[in-house]
Amino acid sequence: MVRLSVVQLRGCERCAWDLLTLAKNSSVEFVSHPLIDGGSGSDNDADFVVITGYARKSDEARLRELLSRGKKLILYGTCPYTGGIFGLMNQKGADVVPVTEYLSPVASVLGCAPSPDELLSVIEGQSAQRQPLCSECERHFTDEEFDKIIRVPDWSNREKCFNNLGLACSGVLSARCAQRCIDFDTPCRGCVGMVDDPPGRMIGYFGSLAVNLQVDTVATDCATDRLGDRPDEITRSLVDVVGTFFRFHLASHFKFPGRNPSTGDELADIMVARPIEEAPQIAATIYGRYGISVALNLIEAYEAAAGIQVSDETRELRSELRAAQDGLLTALDQHDIEALEGVIDKIRTIGGNEVLSNVYFGGFKRPVKSAKNGFDTYCVGPLEIKAVHARSEDGCSRVSFSTDEQGVIREWSCELRSA
Template identity: 35%
Template sequence: MDVKIFQFNGCNKCFNETLLLKLDTDNKIQFISEPQNWKGEKTEVAVITGYLLPSDKKNLEKIKTNSERVIAYGNCTTMGGIFALANQHGYEITPLKEFIDNQINVNGCLGEIEELKSLITGDEPSELKTLCEVCARSATCEYLDSVHRQIELDDNETCYNDLGFLCNGFIAKECKERCINYNTPCRGCKPMVKRSGIRMLGMFGTLMGNIEVATEHSEKGATDKLGDEEDDVIRSLPDILGNFFRFTLPTSGLPKGRITSSGTLLENVFTGRLIEELPLISGLLGGSKSISLTLKIIESYEKANQIEISEGTKKYREELLTLETDLKKALENENPKQYKEITNKIRKIAGNMNLSNIFFGGFKSKINENDTFDDYKTHVFDVVEGNYKNGSVEYTVDPNGIIKEITIIEG
């Protein structure tokens, strides 16, 4: 099978994952990292990765014309993905379906390589269960008295949503990355319904029925209306966009954002997000540098606020940085066996390639059975207003723990 993989814009994590296709000797794989320079040779299957902009339309149409089948691989291509949070600031990241028709979608962040393999060969991918079906936690869907942005990781049986800790698993399918296995709530990278953010917002909003909402009296005698002042709901969920629409903003039906851009597209993704969400966001979009980017963000905050770090935490972080260097070499050499071996080692420590197990102060779940988890277990941390800097990353946090500014020197 002749397969060409095209990387457009973004972190290249899904593009890197397609290196595993080379383990199947029946496929003739070509990796194209600069689609604008592609000559337009005929191919049986074209796989598109990365986020897309209106300026990519001509190249996408050329790929469509010269391909028997086109597969959109990963959320950035299928739905806009996490980079599309920049649309809040006026960008126009656009799903592939808006440029060409009859494309096949593989959702996920990462996109799942087994699903991609099945589609390339023309087989039907395995039917996926809902995420709640495979989750070890149990839900009661009782009304909440409070909502929490952070929780201690002592209860392994109760649904995150029942604990007042937002999890989008209600609207998601199971996925390979399975963040929920590492004490990290789902943010809905593999939705099973249309307009999943709206659906999840409605469901969680219903659970919040007991939580105080600010209202003001109507002068004409009608039912009281929502007030403009801050209330418990606003304080509990200060980033609706980032938590409910993290991967699906362009397909959500919400209007285009009009907030003034605060920097590069990448920096606009982070602006407005919550400090406790930064590690997972950087893990999602950092590509081959996601480990070092995530640790720079975390360690700048830890150092400034004197968050104590154990020797066990330091050891595992050093191992991850070494693995990141090894991963870059495997990618440069296009060596799928090394890539698989190294990413498996990263998953062992970080939980998955989204780094869901990495957090401020340590790790969210036990890494090795013989470890004493308390040696590196993370805990709820205080939100502290301030400016934080570590090498190529600098960001400002307001009193509510919202990122107001961030500078990331790429390269």
């Protein structure tokens, strides 16, 4: 029997509730878990202290105190290891830091979110098996350079690697993960890095493939050339370099806080400046237990504002997801682990994974097992990117936002309602 104490720092709590499903396993006992005892439990009898969530500089004293207790520390999830997706707050001047700045863990289980089974195998002494993600991807890489950067893939082409199509995918330097966004036509953003400095390497790799794109240059006084600052194909089509290449690594790989003004809301700071085509998955991730509701409201608000038609089957599947959202809130409130497992399975069945990679504007990217009609009745269509002011609400959240002509979110507000 392994006794675990779970410490949740800040963030979405998804890792914490995933870990809760281990409580059914006879070889694991939780001596302290934030979703059961509110973090008040003692870790005196714990064999391992599992740290989840991201930290800010003000958490240093708490982390040093954790370290001083002499327990074996395991980092669970990408957030404590690199700052995770919440590191994107640093773009607006926040001070998210990787926990590894203050303490050394005995092991790290990476992913957003990882599988609790990986934690079990690490505890049993097996080293984390990090297989390259590309080796499992059904798309095939060629040496073809792209002629333009695209933002939304052609849903009918499932043969060619995203990077050859002109859509950055960090799968080339990432390891197999529990969420497998690539299975749902969603490019990888690298939550499980396999190399040092994933963003730097990814920019280098993508830049190599972008050699056919026009870049602005200007002449210097000595009749040589200098890279120019005028907008060109790269700046126009890569609308969010931070969110694309630094999605999970901003806090760990760029130590300076951004100089952009904060909106005053931590999560809105992450959503602002993200392109609309990436926003549903980011919202589903960072809003934690309310993620499904926020992501669906975002999608439905944009569809209504941009005039995207949605089929009845899509609406039906989305209402099933909303039922799963209510089920998730109830299961977490009542600490009902069996119900929680059922809800997570349901979310995975419809949404593809826990961060809803399969859910998109206009429909679903891949067939859903529980659908009553054929895939052609709810498959995703083309996404028109335009400037909109949009709002939508349901029983759990109210979302309103506006995008600019490039489809980048410029204003974002989200109000959460308890069930």
